[in-house]
Amino acid sequence: MGNLFSRSVDREIREALLNNDEASAAAVLQQYLHEQENIPLNIAVTGETGSGKSTFVNAIRGVGGDAEGAARTGVLETTMEVTPYPHPKFPNVIFWDLPGIGTTDFTAAKYLKLVEFERFDFFVIISDRFRENDVKLAKEIQKKKKKFYFVHSKIDDNIRNERRSQREFSEERTLTQIRETCIQSLQDQGFESPQVFLVSSPDLQQFDFPLLAETLERELPDLKREAFQLAMPNTSLEMIDRKKKAFKSKIKYLATLSAAVAGVPVPGLSFAVDLSLLVGVITRYVFAFGLDISSLKKMSYHSGVPYEELKEVVTSPLAATVLTPALVSNLLVQTASLVALIAAEEGSRFIPILGIPVSMILSFVTIYKALNIFLDVLADDARRVFEKTTLNCRG
Template sequence: MGDPNDSLPEEIPGVREALENNDIAAAAARIQQYLERENNIPLNIAITGETGSGKSTFVNALRGLSNGDKGAAPTGVTETTVEVTPYPHPNYPNVKLWDLPGIGTTKFPAKKYLKLVGFEKFDFFIIISDTRFRENDVKLAQEIQKMKKKYYFVRSKIDNDINAEKKRDFNEEDTLTKIRDNCVHRLRESGFESPQVFLVSSFELHLYDFSLLHQTLERELPAHKRHALLRAMPNISLEIIDKKKKTFKCQLYWLATQSALGAAVPVPGLSIAVDAAVLVDAVTDYVFAFGLDIPSLKRLSARTDVSYTALCAVIISPLAAVEITTELLLKALTQVGHIATLIAAEEVSRFIPFIGIPIAMGFSFTTTYNILNLILDKLADDAQKLFEMTLNLKIKDE
């Protein structure tokens, strides 16, 4: 089932001291505060660019939405963003993508742009263009640079360029290189020494440079922001799905410790109640992160023209495409023989004089760790199967 020592996270301040003082409640509270903080770290991403550059479509794509979905940013050939507009991620409201008005408009002149949009609240900026980066884009990047914040150039609508070139003999890689080199050359002429330009299609995030953009963001974001970005990221590659699984595994130790501390209190049934709360919260998080909740699957169905029933048929875990409840979890776990045995052993051991509570704590830790590890592996496997299924269908269509 996995060794807890394989993914030990960094130590949580105050937990060791609380345990040394035999203050179980304080230790449990510290762990709970840590997990809540980790899972609710705010991430504010600013998306800006000139009118018609594809800002809103990019905002929607990053949130796993299609244009026209409920809650999607409005799109159109004219400027649809007239105010600084936040769009929370549908599953993780702590992650917000801000659709900013185009720079250089009457209401948002270039010289006052950063002040008017509220520069300070953003973690980084993505500057989008569907042709070449113009004077206003360059001025904005220069101002952001002065403020010591990160910005990234994204050349959008690459799928349109590729489709236009397909009308005649062409080499896709040569075309992409030409577009990238042209953007880089113009930015260098504007004073940027080694600008990096990411070629992206908002309708096909698995293609071109989006994975490279994600890797760059992950590398350059502060450590405490990376988890927020990763959880909210659409499943556009097997690598991202695997990274999500590894990130969640780093929390297993503390979730299992939280369960063990619940077993330390000699109240019949308390440990099971604590375990149930820990399990429901964690598994719900896994389901959302892997896009296996019902709304995400329905959006995937609409986006890929694969029926919702066909998508669900690929899924093996009984905890996907359902609402996670204590009753559902217990029903699923009783079907796994060794897990049921561990749960029973924990309850029995509590009544052993003197050594019963420490033994129960050990059983509780092992049980919770193994349960979550098993569920996490199965949900990640389902996410991978869905990705491969929909990707193969796209390749066949092409």
Template sequence: MSMQDPNDSFPEEIAAIKEDLENNDTAAAAAKIQEYLERQNNVPLNIAITGESGAGKSTFINAFRGLSNDDEGAAPNGVTETTMEVIEYPHPNYPNVKFWDLPGIGTTNFPAKKYLKLVGFEKFDFFIIISDTRFRENDVNLAQEIQKMKKKFYFVRSKIDNDINAERRKKDFNPEMALIKMKEDCIGGLQKQGVKSPQVFLVSSFELHLYDFSLLHQTLERDLPAHQRDALLFAMPNINLEIINKKKEAFQSKIKYWATLSAAAAGVPVPGLSICVDLSMMVNVAVDYVAGFGLDKPSLERLSASSGVPYTELLEVLKSPLAAVKITKVFLLKLLTQLTSTAALMALEEGSRWIPLIGIPLAAGLSFTTTYRALNYFLTELADDAQRVFKRAVGLNTSV
């Protein structure tokens, strides 16, 4: 693989970091690296969830965020109307992704004609309209008003697991045909009420890996602007192996950038500076990998509670030393020195910078290679762990 020359021009953010390094201000450089990384992970995404009382809005919001209904920070649910105002629920690992639980349309406080203005429609990127039975007049009115505002909306038919269990009592029960009929009934009903080409998704908030939740993600991914797709992807629960692979690809696309940043730091002739900066950067990237794959301790504990698989059993399938631990610079340095090829490259980089004329370019090249290999290694190990955890949580064979 060819290496980008560390002396090439850099984006404004990296130029500022390089200036701090040249002034031997490692603390400022590390802070800028963290700030830049956080900004990349903080593209805002605001998702509006609406529907009539009892439709399953709160449970859907909690499931999307990887929470059970009784977890701390979960949206409250119950048999009575719990949403009397617009309530914001940030994702626990990606607070830039926010779910907004909206009051039911058509009530005295939120009449249909004024609904979008009253809830502040302009701040939402798209709307999900939820019903646990058929979609009613208020749902259709809302969809038509959203369409006038040129915003995207999607219909979610919730509690599909309950409907399938009820269908099982029939002698001629066929799950595939039952799902097809449910979707056709929803689409037909909406079309009769004047909705053109309605997009309907059948979802069970307790079994997101089943039914249409994956299709919903694919549709949202297709409709969102490019800069928001990763925000949605990383906030998605690991509902299937495809999602995990997509997350890996998204993370992998940024590795060359971080390796180039590492090379820029290595271009400053100060002993130990490159390693210090690399560690600050790699800690943040590794923490991001762990959070994105849901392999941090709180996420694994929530998965254990929702899946019924003991937390200790989820830990048993983990192989990466980065999963379910607190990642620090000291911890990461120890891990890197245990990797023979990486340790050798780090030592060679520090030694090479004192070679006349070619030392600095050589050190930069070695720094690029070291960072690139290390982040690829961390990413591959964690992605494999995420697949094993998913399989264990849904009861699939996790043997490798």
């Protein structure tokens, strides 16, 4: 079953199927897939008060500053609080808002012990000017062999201020100067070849955020990488393609789960489980591609494209709606290539001896085809929405 399964899980599933215990195989497979979807990813975000770290935490989670559960912005840090902010749609991805080391009396080593360094997968150090405390913290993280990333926040403010003060303003020249100044400052403090990402939290599509996301994906372990990938906003067409590829790699295992359930001789069970499975998986597709109602409304607000215009470029009835088993069921029976498979699966159950094996094969094919069809359409919708909003912002 490929690299997705550990050897012990693979053995359990195979043994159950060989013993004609499809119910046990389905239970093991369902539990394992659930665990894979909930791999924890803990991201620490630190920086001095006023550096923009809380705004960054909100932006990367797709949460408005005044929304329920948003990280507080513009509040002086006077206590040593480490605050978790789970992603609203992928709660296994948690952003931890850490007070900047400059707000404490601790050394970098004691600071990391106090915030429980070991629980974090990597650190994002945010500043508008990297100071001694930022560097001390980075060096201590480096000693402990964990990843950290320097992010220069509020780059939109820098651009705006430079545009006002210069007669012959050049955005490219300004960005180059800011990046070189940051890198030189870090080199002067002992970093040989630091990388600094210039980010604007109000518009993550601009500047270096897509590069930051790509770098994080590349450097995370496989399962953590996928958790991060799905929780990220669509900042490029390449990001959408990578999400689609990640989802596509799981379809054969989800189809295997459907087949295992189809082998349980209980009338109506297979279709009921398939509907529940499809609703859960498609919901993840919709959330990851930003095609749910709340995400589209946020994109409308930030891009200036009216919400109704965004809905017009969306072709799938699965997007911008409330997903229900009834809706998915209607789509299944309206899809010509699936209707015959569903009917054949149910009919095959009444064939003596061969009925159950045939229904398992048909169930696998049905779910495999259905998920590929729905994924392709939703990924195409995500690309059209991205192009619509990007074109408007550039215009």
